[in-house]
Amino acid sequence: MSAEHTAHGEGHHHHITPLSHYFAVFGALLVLTAVTVWIAQFHFGAANTLIAMLVATIKASLVALIFMHLLYDDRLNSLTFLFGLLFVALFFIFTLTDVYTRGFIDPVRDNHYLRDEQVAQLKLAAEAQQDLPAQYPKKTIGEDYPVAEDERVNPPAPPPPPAPPAAPATDAEGNVIAAPEEAPKPAFAVDPAKAEQGKALFASKTCAACHSLDGSKLVGPTMKGIWGRKEVMADGSEVIVDQAYWLESIKTPNAKVVKDFPPAMPVLPVSDEEAEAILHYVNSL
Amino acid sequence: MWLFLVTEVLLFSGLFVAYTVIKSINPVMWAEASKTLDVTMGTVNTLVLITSSFTVALATRVAQTNKKGEKNGQLVGLLAATVLLAGCFLVVKYFEYSHKIHMGLLPGTHYFYNGIDAANPHLFFGVYFLMTGLHGIHVVIGMIVLTWVMLRAMKGHFYEDYYTPVELGGLYWHLVDLIWIYLFPLLYLV
Numbered sequence: 001m002s003a004e005h006t007a008h009g010e011g012h013h014h015h016i017t018p019l020s021h022y023f024a025v026f027g028a029l030l031v032l033t034a035v036t037v038w039i040a041q042f043h044f045g046a047a048n049t050l051i052a053m054l055v056a057t058i059k060a061s062l063v064a065l066i067f068m069h070l071l072y073d074d075r076l077n078s079l080t081f082l083f084g085l086l087f088v089a090l091f092f093i094f095t096l097t098d099v100y101t102r103g104f105i106d107p108v109r110d111n112h113y114l115r116d117e118q119v120a121q122l123k124l125a126a127e128a129q130q131d132l133p134a135q136y137p138k139k140t141i142g143e144d145y146p147v148a149e150d151e152r153v154n155p156p157a158p159p160p161p162p163a164p165p166a167a168p169a170t171d172a173e174g175n176v177i178a179a180p181e182e183a184p185k186p187a188f189a190v191d192p193a194k195a196e197q198g199k200a201l202f203a204s205k206t207c208a209a210c211h212s213l214d215g216s217k218l219v220g221p222t223m224k225g226i227w228g229r230k231e232v233m234a235d236g237s238e239v240i241v242d243q244a245y246w247l248e249s250i251k252t253p254n255a256k257v258v259k260d261f262p263p264a265m266p267v268l269p270v271s272d273e274e275a276e277a278i279l280h281y282v283n284s285l
Numbered sequence: 286m287w288l289f290l291v292t293e294v295l296l297f298s299g300l301f302v303a304y305t306v307i308k309s310i311n312p313v314m315w316a317e318a319s320k321t322l323d324v325t326m327g328t329v330n331t332l333v334l335i336t337s338s339f340t341v342a343l344a345t346r347v348a349q350t351n352k353k354g355e356k357n358g359q360l361v362g363l364l365a366a367t368v369l370l371a372g373c374f375l376v377v378k379y380f381e382y383s384h385k386i387h388m389g390l391l392p393g394t395h396y397f398y399n400g401i402d403a404a405n406p407h408l409f410f411g412v413y414f415l416m417t418g419l420h421g422i423h424v425v426i427g428m429i430v431l432t433w434v435m436l437r438a439m440k441g442h443f444y445e446d447y448y449t450p451v452e453l454g455g456l457y458w459h460l461v462d463l464i465w466i467y468l469f470p471l472l473y474l475v
Contacts, residue, residue: 016349026339033331037324040474052470059466067342068459077287084291088298095302099309254404266310266405 015072025066032059102204102269123252188227188283198281201274210265213285220265221258223282232259243279250275286453290460293423297464300416304471307408314403318410319472321390321401323381327473330377331465337370338462341431341455348438348448356441360451364435367458371428378421385410416468423461430454 036055040048065071070078202208210219221231229241234257239245248255253265270278308315344363351357389397392411434454437443443451 014349017346019343019346022339022342022346025342026335029335029339030332033328033335036470036474037328040324040470049475052475053467056467056470060463063338063459063463063466067338068456080287080291081294084294088294088301091295091298091302092305095306096309099306263404264407 015069017066017069017072021066025062028062029059123255188279190284191280192284194277194280195284196281198274198277198279198284201270201278202281205268205270205274205278207278213282220261224285227279227283233257234259234261234263243276246279247272247275250278286456290456293460293464297416297419300412300419301467301471304412304416307412311403311405311408314401314406315409317401317403318406319475321385321388322413322473323384324473326377326381327469330374331469333370333374333377334462334465337367337374338459340364340370341367341458345448345452345455348443348451349445351444351448353444353446354441355444357438357443360438360443361435364431364438364451368428368431368435371424371431371458374424375421378417378424413472416472420461420464420468423464427454427458427461430457 032055036052039051039055042048044051064081070081207223212218212222213224215222215224226241226246231239231241233239236259237256239256245256249265250268250270253267254263257263340363344360344367347357347360347363351360385391388400389395390410392407392414396407396410398406431454434450437450
């Protein structure tokens, strides 16, 4: 500590980094940039991101330690910066534990994100106009109960709800086993328990952000009177909303997109059971 | 200064978290959309920023060794080079932006490009423009600060016992470089 420095109010010598260090770091940064661009041509899956972040972190450390003098500075500076990074890490950890585990909270089977290959498979099936793969069987909903207040469910619907078929096949308890295939606007038999479950899902799976329940047009089509509705697709084709279309729309949202709506729906972590519960809910209103 | 840099890191970390979440929900779309970015331009800009970081680091060193009262042409030159390189960065960015705006890749309701075969490609460009835009604002601020430091250097204000403005301006500029070191691979490469 020289007298001159003390006289200027500086308690210690500042470290002068040798020029060679600056040049070495500069060279290393150039080389590492080349490495990260070169290695990105190869496809290692998730490892690509890891490698890129590892290289970026080495580069960032060199800049912080040498160019920004953290290596020689007061340790308090390093500590401050590290605490900042700690809070960034906490930010990431808590947000991502939430995002990545939302699909696992519900104990329903098969409740996870659709993986890429499943999406591709469903897309292929949709393009080929084939039936959906076996894990998404077309289900038939029995007409257990006549729907109360049909007017509220389908107010603008031109065709009135059809009368129940004359003699539907029933099982021992009197429940209808199969619904008629060709009903113009079939009534939907709501299971109150499933509708209750669907109500919570409609909110937690963020459906409500884009789909209204009161007939108003948001980002996506309204859920009011969705069942059996004839939708015109962006390519001009027409689809009657049934169980299979409902599932397809949730699993591969952009396989078919209703005319005048953007292909904006994400693949959300919704299982078949949950999709059905939501269907019960929107038809219970 | 380091406390301020930490707040800057936290500011950007919000966008980095948004990036991670949106990418994890739309992995296929993300891969498709990021192909529209020009890796060459991104690489050039990375090299430009690294070089500018280098010149400003040298500038700090020159100021540290400068004798009192001397007007140091080397210091002024290095600071000018840094500001010039920052300008280069913005010019390349301008070409990238105008190309994307021309293609209809602006986020939100201004998005009208149909060439990406996946759901929600506009989300990628929302994140892209926010991250690079916020970074670009920092580049502009860095240029203003370093120009001011350069003007003072021309008057011979800085010497071995007083170089804090050069050092802090340099630190700010290094942070801009640090953020880009992460932005570049995240947006252009993976």
